[in-house]
Structures are given as C-alpha cells and as structure tokens.
Amino acid sequence: MRLNFFFDVDGTLLPFGKGLPESALEAILDAKSRGHRIFVSTGRSPSEMDKALSPIPFDGGVYSAGCLVIAEGKILEERSYSRKQVEEVLTYLKEMGQLTMIQTSNGTYMPSKAYEFFKESLIKNNGISIKIPGLVVSDSVPEDLDVKKILVLSPSGRVDEVRRDLGDRYNIVDNTVGIRQSDMAEICLMGVDKGSGIKTILSYYGDERISSVGVGDGANDIEMIEYAGLGIAMGNADECLKVKADWISTDANQDGIRNAIEYAEKVYLEKMA
Numbered sequence: 001m002r003l004n005f006f007f008d009v010d011g012t013l014l015p016f017g018k019g020l021p022e023s024a025l026e027a028i029l030d031a032k033s034r035g036h037r038i039f040v041s042t043g044r045s046p047s048e049m050d051k052a053l054s055p056i057p058f059d060g061g062v063y064s065a066g067c068l069v070i071a072e073g074k075i076l077e078e079r080s081y082s083r084k085q086v087e088e089v090l091t092y093l094k095e096m097g098q099l100t101m102i103q104t105s106n107g108t109y110m111p112s113k114a115y116e117f118f119k120e121s122l123i124k125n126n127g128i129s130i131k132i133p134g135l136v137v138s139d140s141v142p143e144d145l146d147v148k149k150i151l152v153l154s155p156s157g158r159v160d161e162v163r164r165d166l167g168d169r170y171n172i173v174d175n176t177v178g179i180r181q182s183d184m185a186e187i188c189l190m191g192v193d194k195g196s197g198i199k200t201i202l203s204y205y206g207d208e209r210i211s212s213v214g215v216g217d218g219a220n221d222i223e224m225i226e227y228a229g230l231g232i233a234m235g236n237a238d239e240c241l242k243v244k245a246d247w248i249s250t251d252a253n254q255d256g257i258r259n260a261i262e263y264a265e266k267v268y269l270e271k272m273a
Contacts, residue, residue: 001268004207005031005261006041006062006198006224008216009053010176012234013040015252016130019052024257028056031261039071039201041194043176043186043220045148046070047107047134062197064103064148065173065188065220069197077200079192080105081147089150089187092165096158101151102141107134109141114153121153121179130177150187151175157182176218176238186220194220195227210271213264216241217252230267232260 005028007013014020032038040053040061045068060071069077081089093100099114110118115137122130152162159182163172166187175184198212214221214228217237225231225244233245234256242248247267249260 001211002207003031003036003264003268004039004198004202004205004212005036005264006039006194006212006214006228007257008194008218008221008224009040009042009044009050010130011217011236012215012221012252013053013056013257014050015236016178018253020055021253021255021257023255024252025055027255027258027261031265032057034265037205041197041214041216041221041224043149043173045103045105045108045134047105048103048132050131050133060201062194062201062224065186066192066194066197066223067148067189068105069200071201071204076204077197079148079189081150081189085189086145086147086150089166089170093150093152093162096161097156098158098162099153099155101153102145102147103149103151105146105148107136108132109136109138109145111139111141112137117153117155118179118184121183122177149189151184152187153184154182159183159185162187174219174238174240176220193223195223198224198227213260215249215257215260230264232264234260 037059040058043065045064062069067079102109171188171190173186173188174181210229212228213230214224215232217234219240221241222244231245233241233248235251249256
C-alpha cells in the first residue's frame with residue numbers, strides 16, 4: 001500500500017537549532033524509493049523553507065498551517081486574510097501595544113523591534129537562534145500584501161488577552177518555536193489547518209484517509225495528528241500532542257523520522273495482511 005507521509009518541519013524534520021539529520025534524509029529517500037509519497041506539513045510558507053530541506057524530493061505540501069496546499073507543483077487550495085481582517089488584527093494589536101510578524105506568500109515581515117524581541121526570546125528560552133528564510137526586517141510594511149498568517153509577539157506577556165478577544169473569529173495557535181506561550185502565538189484563519197490540508201491532498205490523489213501518516217511535535221500539529229490515518233508524535237513533542245498521537249517515536253535528533261517511517265510501514269503491513 002502506498003502511504004502519504006506528512007512531516008512537520010521545526011522540531012520534526014529539523015531539530016531546533018540543528019540541520020536535517022542524515023538518518024532522516026536516508027529514511028525519507030528510502031521510503032520514496034518504495035513508492036510512498038512525501039509531503040511537508042508546516043506553519044512556514046514556501047519562501048520560509050530552510051535550504052537544509054532541499055535534498056528531500058517532496059511531492060507537495062501543506063504550508064502556512066493549511067492556507068496553501070500544493071501537490072505536484074499545482075496549487076490545490078489557497079486562503080488569505082481579507083484586507084478587512086488584516087486591518088482588524090493589526091489595529092487591535094497596535095492598540096494593545098503588541099508586536100507582529102506578518103507571513104505572506106512572498107516573505108515574512110517584522111518590524112525591527114519585533115525581530116529583536118523574537119531573537120532574544122529564542123536565546124533566553126531555548127539557547128538557540130532560528131534563521132527565517134525570506135524574512136524582511138522593516139518598520140514599514142506594504143499595504144497590498146497577500147497575508148497568510150499574523151503572529152503576535154508580546155513582551156508584556158498578554159497573549160491570553162489576544163486569545164480572549166480574537167478567539168471567536170480566528171484560530172489562535174500556540175507557537176512551536178519554544179518561546180513562552182504568553183509571549184507569542186499564531187493568529188490563523190478559521191477553518192483551515194494542517195488536517196484540512198491533508199484532506200485536500202488525499203482528495204486530489206483519490207486516496208483514502210487510512211493511507212496518511214502525520215508526524216509532528218507541536219500544538220499546531222494537533223489537527224494533523226487527529227485527522228491522519230496514523231498520527232505520530234516525535235519523542236521531543238509537546239505533551240499536548242503526545243496525548244493525541246497513535247504512537248510516539250524517538251526524538252528528532254535520535255532517529256525519530258526513521259523510526260516513525262518504519263513503524264508506519266509495519267502498522268499498514270499488518271492491516272493489509
């Protein structure tokens with residue numbers, strides 16, 4: 001049976017602060033040679049994809065937490081903030097005195113103050129630094145951007161207020177880069193997530209849900225893990241994801257991807273026997 005693997009990026013394919021493990025690449029290439037499809041499923045936009053992932057022959061992916069879905073080079077689904085939604089969220093955050101990161105189709109925009117807070121928070125909480133490809137640090141943001149996602153950065157730790165005030169109209173998702181949840185979150189469109197992206201790709205190929213394997217480590221992987229025929233959490237995953245998973249692999253830097261692929265093949269071979 002051909003399987004459709006969906007891999008998160010940060011903390012899954014790429015251990016925080018490190019590159020793609022050799023064992024992960026070898027396991028994915030082996031799986032590809034056996035006829036399985038390989039997809040990325042990430043909160044990142046295509047312009048934010050790390051060059052370390054370029055050796056992986058992806059068949060497509062779920063990007064921007066479900067706002068952009070691609071297979072075989074074709075855009076299957078695309079969702080963006082309306083101009084009204086952009087103005088609503090940015091005006092609200094500005095009045096609160098919060099900082100922002102704006103993810104678009106062509107890059108990610110951050111004011112210099114937000115960028116400094118982001119870097120300092122990563123070092124303080126994780127002792128690491130994450131480079132974001134396609135990042136534009138600028139205090140002036142073009143008005144005609146195709147916005148996929150807005151992230152709030154809160155030096156005053158007021159993300160819970162954002163959840164309270166915007167949670168009925170937007171999907172407020174925990175950040176998965178290791179910054180305190182009171183200090184950063186993703187403000188995503190309602191009705192789109194990694195699970196909905198997987199559904200779109202399976203429909204494109206005419207494959208059943210049981211053929212999908214979701215592998216992740218963070219809160220924004222919950223919908224993927226719940227929707228996939230087999231949901232696997234990395235050993236380094238957040239507890240909120242582990243309790244949802246069908247199986248827990250080893251850490252990302254301890255053959256976690258290889259073990260996840262091997263387990264998935266074993267499970268489906270047993271089901272087909």
